[in-house]
Amino acid sequence: MAELKERIMDSALELFERHGYHGVSVNQIVHHCNASKGGFYHYFHSKDELLYVIHDTFITYVLDKANQAKEKYDTPTEQLQAIVHSFVRVFDLYKSHISVFYQESTYLKPDYEEQIKKKRDQFKQNIFEVVQEGQEQGEFRAELPPKIAGMAILGMVNWTYKWYRKNGEKSIDDISTIFVDIILHFLLTNEAMEKDAYQQYLLKHMVSDTWA
Structure with missing residues (x-):
């Protein structure tokens, strides 16, 4: 039955992206995925709840990954690089969810x-x-200032939604590695950078040892 729930969500995502939230009925969704009302x-109790679940899916993912990073790693640098990696990857894993979020969030x-x-x-x-x-x-x-630095990280990564393409020159893992490098270069002290x-976690190391 869980497969049916996924089919319903996938159909809703496709239809919402194409026609907008108000342009799609429950009948159209179930017809599209060959399900019943x-x-x-x-x-889902309603189409409204379905829209909420679409939004909640990727937000819960990044929040869970952030909490796991704080539990798994001992230092703030290790924690932040793990948080950024999972944050960037969400734009590949849940690209359609995020697209619908930006298009239809006002209808929540x-x-x-x-x-x-x-x-x-x-x-x-x-x-x-x-x-x-x-x-x-x-x-x-x-x-x-921690909040300004944090908002800079959020703003940079969130903008990935606008330009990332699955068939682009760089993979999502390449992009997350680049973002980690940029973020650590503006955050780390000189002493920490030398550790x-x-x-x-730095791109120069990755290029010389892995990508060459």
Whole structure:
């Protein structure tokens, strides 16, 4: 039955991208994926809830990955590089979900919108906290305001939605590696930059040892 839920979501994503949220009915969705209305309402109380689940899927993914990174890694630098990698990859894994989010987010019901906002704020706070912890431990430059540095990271990565193409010159992993390099170069202190443990996250090391 879980396969049916995925089919319904995939059809909804395709139809919402093509016709817009209000241009698609439940009947069209179930017809597109060869399901029944009963099957639809088994998983979703309404089309509004379906739109919420589409939004929630990728936001929950990046939030879970950020929480896992903070638990798995000991240092802020390691935590941040893992968070950025998973954040960038979401634009490949959930490209259609994100496209629908940007197109149709204004149609979310207030209670659903509040739940999405809560998770987005939690993810944002994770980044702010990691940056601040990096400064307190002497790994990140103390002169950078943590919230502005965090918003710069969020803004840069979020813009990937506008230009990333699956068949582009660089793979999503290549792009995430480039972003990590850019972010660490503006955050790391000179002393932290020289640490052998962090050299593996920098592009020069990757090019010479892996991509050559």
